[in-house]
Amino acid sequence: MVNTNFCEELLGNYQGLLSLLRGLHRARKEPLMAAAAMILLVLGFSKPALMQTLVFERQALEMTAELIKAAATSDILTLRHRNSFETKDHYVCIAYICILARKYQLISDELSISTYNLALSAFYGFTRKDNAAFLAMAPLLRSELHESGCLNLLTDRMLAWSISLFVGSQAWTPDLKLAATSNAPLLDDNGNDMWMVFDLPEEEKNVLSSLAVGSVSKTASGFDKQAEVDEKYVCRSFEREQSGSRPTPASIALELEVLQFCATASEESQNEILANDSCIPQLVTLLAKCQQDIVGTERKQTVKVFLDMVVLVLQLLVNLANNSTTFSARFIACDGLDVVAKNVAIVSQRLALSCSTNSSQTALAKEVSDLHYDVLLVTSALLTNIVDSDSSCVVHISYVTQYQQCRLAKNCFPKCLCKQRVPLVELLTKAFVSCHVASSNADANIAAGYLAVLLGFLMREPEHDYCRQMVQKHLPQRNVDIIVEHIQKFMHISDTVSKRFAGLFSRPGSRSHNSLQLGFASSTQTGDTSISSISAPENTSAANATLLSVISSLNSV
Structure with missing residues (x-):
């Protein structure tokens, strides 16, 4: 999926995309599958025509709701340290998911990468006012967020977790980089390596080589040397990534904007939020x-x-x-x-x-x-x-x-x-x-x-x-x-x-x-x-x- 051509081809094949989403959703108890499904959903929601089709199917929003639920207790995308993963392969795979999210700008630079923040970013796309498709569908999107249960989950999450943690935290500064390990328990994958091997194109391999501090030449071949490149690149990637284990002003602002969109001219959404x-x-x-x-x-x-x-x-x-x-x-x-x-x-x-x-x-x-x-x-x-x-x-x-x-x-x-x-x-x-x-x-x-x-x-x-x-x-x-x-x-x-x-x-x-x-x-x-x-x-x-x-x-x- 890091391969641009493959990604565009996948997004252009709606039936294939939907089949893949359903398969990933069935395997959502495996954290890596849940993370991959969330990436696909955010990519799909970013395309106006595809977004309309996905929303009309309704399954896409229901899948998102299930992923938000699953990530509430253990979110693999918030882990940042090698010893938090069962295998190095899981560690490298998560790094590639982060690369993909940044490459396609699926999430703001101010936000840390997590399943929940990716879902928020997908919903934030619904608020776009620069596209006629999104404007025309705004009432439907509000209704679907309500009917699918996503609005209720977002409301509960913001009120019970985001605001409580943020208000109880120490003073925040914009330049602070959170690098602490998540307090969530280590994830159990039952020994099944249900994950994709992401094959990087040549131009991506060159980037990885340049980031490997010269330890491996661009012409290096073989699994061991490539793995060395991968591991060093993973370390460098996670050094630049904030932890997603705590809310930040940027994440709370995104929650507020999504809830504001839902409550605009929608009595059912307004009542659902106030019901809390x-x-x-x-x-x-x-x-x-x-x-x-x-x-x-x-x-x-x-x-x-x-x-x-x-x-x-x-x-x-x-x-x-x-x-x-x-x-x-x-x-x-x-x-x-x-x-x-x-x-x-x-x-x-x-x-x-x-x-x-x-x-x-x-x-x-x-x-x-x-x-x-x-x-x-x-x-x-x-x-x-x-x-x-x-x-x-x-x-x-x-x-x-x-x-x-x-x-x-x-x-x-x-x-x-x-x-x-x-x-x-x-x-x-x-x-x-x-x-x-x-x-x-x-x-x-x-x-x-x-x-x-x-x-x-x-x-x-x-x-x-x-x-x-x-x-x-x-x-x-x-x-x-x-x-x-x-x-x-x-x-x-x-x-x-x-x-x-x-x-x-x-x-x-x-x-x-x-x-x-x-x-x-x-x-x-x-x-x-x-x-x-x-x-x-x-x-x-x-x-x-x-x-x-x-x-x-x-x-x-």
Whole structure:
């Protein structure tokens, strides 16, 4: 299979591929067979036409589910040391599987090779938006992931294993190479060598020879010398491979993206994820872990990694909150509002610092700054969904307090205990004003729109006079017109979903609930946000009708 021509020929022969997959699947109790089957499935899913055929057969996803189950207790692809294998042949074979996965880019360079990560990579391919076949099949793919049991397995694995291990681990650094031997027991192959001998083409042999530190010449022949080349190449390969025995930010990010895809505009998938009682508490715990790591470092790359994860967690929470009758109560019960308040504090503090050094920002610093606006944006979307589903949640939000400069010590989780803490509503209003002032920046302008919608919801009901007064107190000249202005801009651009968060939110009318449709503006080449004058459409959507009622209530303030 390392031979490119053979691999392409195999993928072009659907019946032959399916027969081979079935044979490997029947032998899945043999770890090497399970690993080979997973490689074939990922290769197949990477080809749009073949992916469609495999999914329609349904057996492919059911096979993947079985492989994920089998790998949960013992995954041969996570082993990295010679003494973990019964024979040298098994050791060499696993090295070739790793070579194949890297050669065909079946898995991101940031991910270690494991059966589970390969399955995640296959499912991540379903989220592609650059191919019409994948876009057209998105609803079917969500349904099949649910029906095959894959979604349930991914949810359980992420909540019970990935998040728990990651939150309980020591501080993570991007350059860390995990080389420890897996704690999993040695695999039992019952003495049967059910594995393939991968014949390398001449060009691959030359590569191996060059990596063998000159111990064997390119013209060497015979099994012993070739075995020596193989063994040295295996050692070099595994030296470059991270252990797959523990979760990393990259693997958890992939899990979050796949679950987010499943929960988008799919009530059955949304309900299946929420059916896990630990879902919301674990996601809130992961969010808190990321916040602590952001505050605990000044290294931009590390900050970027954890800001990315914060955005992904919030996006998944937004999807789970959409039209759910139970989400808000469960989220509030596990102190989710207090943890989310820390997003606003962290971002507001760091945006103030970045604005003071804006002229000298590096590319990485600019990415981090943009992510700060993304965090504000998705935090606002989550709180808006919560308030929209149950207006009584405004009272809960009004009770939340947070100190903007809090260092997030353990005693400040989940609730901030700093003496200088202020109401979350005040932090949200100040964040809105900051984005309004910086609205020449496209990201700041979009974040201002989302914050304006949230503030509008908080001020909508007359009985929530406390929130009205708090918001007005911190607006320039106590003028609510700037909130109305940004809500109107938001309405104008809400029918356009940006590439960054395409498909994150369901469209109004897709279900009975009048949920907000949240869209994104795109910026022009000059950096200005493309927004023209506001005009209400003739057929106002349910979401826009809700926003118009918010504007009406603000005009009476």
